Amino acid sequence: MWEFWLLLLAGNFIAESWNLNINHLEVTYGQQLSITITSATQKIEFTSMNKLRSYIIWSRRIQPKKGQVIVSGEERRFIINSVTFDDQGNYTEWNFWDKVASVHVVKVLSKRRIQGCMPGKNLSISLDGLSKDDVKLQFSSKDFNLTLVERGLPVGNNHSGYWGRIQVTTKNIQVLIVDGSDVGKYTLTDRENNTVMIVTLNMAGCELKTTQLKLMHGEEFSIKLPIWFKKLEFSSVNEVQSVIWPSCAQNTRKYVKGSGFQRQFIISPVTFNDQGTYTQWNYRNKASSICKLEVVYADHVQDCVAGKNLSISLDGLSKDDVTLRFTNHEFNITLAEHGTPVGNLHKHFSDRIKVTSSEILVLNIETSHMGIYTLTDREDRKVKVITPNFVSQPNPLLALLLLLCIPPCVCCCYGNMIYKKCTQKTTTTITTTTTTTVSAVKFENQSPLLASSPGHMSTEAPADSTLVQSPAPSTD
Secondary structure (H helix, E strand, O other): OHHHHHHHHHHHHHHHHHEEEEEEEEEEOOOOOEEEOOOOOOEEEEEOOOOOOEEEEEOOOOOOOOEEEEEEEOOOEEOOOOOOOOOOEEEEEEEEOOOOOOOOOOEEOOOOEEEEOOOOOOOEOOOOOOHHOOOEEEEEEEOOOEEEEEOEOOOHHHHHHHHHOOOOOOEEEEEEOOOOOOOOOOOOOOOOOOEEEEEEEOOOOOOOEEEEEEEEEEOOEEEEEOOOOOEEEEEEEEOOOEEEEOOOOOOOEEEEEEOHHOOEEEEOOHHHHHOEEEEEEEEEEEEEEEEEEEEOEEEEEEOOOOOOOOEEEEOOOOHOOOOOEEEEOEEEEEEEEEEEOOHHHHHOOOOOEEEOEEEEEEEEOOOOOOOOEEEOOOOEEEEEEEEEEEOOOHHHHHHHHHHHHHOOOOOOHHHHHHHHHHHHHHHHHHHHHHHHHHHHHHHHHHOOOHHOOHHHHHOOOOOOOOOOOOOOOOOO
């Protein structure tokens, strides 16, 4: 007999196990979770992955704690728009008879993406709705591992290779001005150390490119040197390499300006000796930026006034290294050679050339000195070409005299006309007033009503008139 009951219980257990539906779902962090439920489902119970939490997440009778059920025709779905690691676990459907209809086992996967970025641009990593105080960002490559952000703090800025390059906002984490040394994996984790996202930075096809720059001799050359750069290397056109910052001796022509993010290396003015390749190196000893500088001669048209001095700047060259030549349709004269004003020996420029440590002056220049002034360096390279343009100098006394003469001239030319117009206007006004008064008097005398009106009768007799009284009427 007991065998029968044993078989019956086993059959019932097998039948219930056969009817239980178990589904395994995998969804990526931040994506939508969609679970198809039956029409007989009365409630959904959620049990976390670690079994520490279990509660009714949705029911027909109460407001859902999270998610919603969407009905489309005969299909019903339980939806959570953006899942997190807190949403992974078992979702159990209970039917009318308070029996388990099905179980959905949900596993949340980490995001994985490959992101390309050009050198010199910023890498942005989204927090995907996480609080910045709950996240941690780690960088890993074949060379080393480093924590960049810890509980919202940019701790990576304390590392020499990332000084000031890590910025944390409420929406993302940015790595500023990336280069080849930043290629690797960036792992974002939450407070429970769950891996939310893995970003692989790829610069394939985005190799470091050389920036071409052309400046005229005498202009200013500037290179940005934020605090995460270690050194600046210079390779001349003759392929002679040297570190010009920070090991080189600074002078008045080459210097560092600013600090922190705004630090710059300045060369002012540039000469032909400054043309070449400038390479910026970071603290991982990798090239971060390359700039190739080409220097060309300067060509200017310079305004000057006859009788004044024409100044030609040496633009950082030593006066002993320069030569100045003058050419026009009549002359081809050397005015200065290796700092000596040899042009003073020529009658056309007699005692007019003066050489200083910073400029060459042509004194009391005249229109006969119009032509082309060419400045060359020790290697006979054309540095500067100056063409004077003679302009007239404004005379302030003449302008003042004109201002003082304008009012009298206006009075002389138009004074009589203005006087006549004003006189005519005054006469017309007086005539109009007189005519109006006479007309009013005539109208008053001609009106019988106004003449007999008591208000218009005079109460005083003239001095030479006699007042005659009419006799009183008789009473007889």
